[in-house]
Amino acid sequence: IPTPGSYLEGDDSPIVRFQQYLRINTAHPNPNYIPAVSFLKTQALSISLQTRVLEFTPKKPVLLLTWSGSNPSLPSVLFNSHMDSVPAEPEKWLHPPFSAFKSPDGKIYARGAQDDKCIAIQYLEAIRNLKARNFRPTRTIHISYVPDEEVGGFDGAAKFVGSKEFKELNVGFVLDEGQASITDMYRVFYADRSPWELIIKAKGDPGHGSKMYDNSAMENLMKSVEAVREFRESQFDKVKAGIALNSEVISVNPVYVKAGIPSSSGFMMNMQPSEAEAGFDCRLPPTTDPDLLKKRIAEQWAPSIRNITYQIIEKGPIKDHNGRPLMTRTDESNPWWSAFTQAIAAVGGKLGRPEILSSTTDSRFIRQLGIPALGFSPMTNTPILLHDHNEFLQDKVFLKGIEVYESIMISLSSFLKDLDESTPLNG
């Protein structure tokens, strides 16, 4: 297996460059961004892009690439990709997750193959091809490579979009990652669900394990868990009945429970603990009324009358600075949307109905500024394997994606319809 950066005879192909990038291990919990930035920077310089490394947090660089347009006073277009990936359990994979092994039928296996190192390289390859054809954009095109998306983006995209450097880019529209599609239609996302972490803590009376009594911490916690479970079922039932998509309901999933008095071999089984807690991952669609959910938590899931306390950690906004939900418009009122859909059609692509993303990406920080952003990763006929074992991408799908981005870059960087500043493109 060649190491990243080793450049053998015959290695000059988009697939090989994709594999080289995939071999750079940027998985949590200790992503090393330095080799990733250096690899991407080398690629960018080879196609004469301007490069800048911004460091808002030590060891968490943002790499910014720029292809100047012929009319740099127009709002620019930004293509974003995160450099980190989630961890992998190598023993559960068919091929080592950082080998970028290509099977005889052209599947490239690696952590990050879909999420989202594919788009990182596709952006560059699209520019390489456009430059080879002497295309010159009218609007300026930027690419950003950001750290830490998988852990919330707070030291990455959040700081970047809040910076004066970002402001100076005069970004009019952003494309960020999306998700694979199992059909022949591309998927596009106009909103993310907003993440809340909910921690419910119960207190209660301690006692001998043999004794039945009211108001133990575990009993109090179990009542909370049951209340959450009922709500979860009400939401999931809508999905099962086909009334709503997964990403259109509020999800609440238990992710840990913590209780018990430790013993030498595990837990003291004859002691009922005086404290117990549980953690939940909640995701709120952009139209959710957060106050209603807070009321439900306070009154039904975690009432103080049952000796329960709770903490909500909001990991992202759900409204923009004007109080509008963080949704990018997908109709003709948004000229970027029209330019995007035309670009897909121009390469023979079919687009599915725009969706809300079930999970959460850096796009929320962009939309919070009132800047329109779409989530899009050009992968059709591909199983959805983000965060899964044996994540892979088919070579032909990857190559088609480059062509798609060429079309998108042409279209987005060159449409000249006036953008009326007073028309909101989100909300």
Ligand SMILES: CSCC[C@H](NC=O)C(=O)O
């Ligand atoms: C707290 S924001 C976390 C962002 C993360 N993104 C990808 O999986 C997610 O869990 O959706």
Ligand SMILES: [Zn+2]
């Ligand atoms: Zn991602």
Ligand SMILES: [Zn+2]
């Ligand atoms: Zn991810």
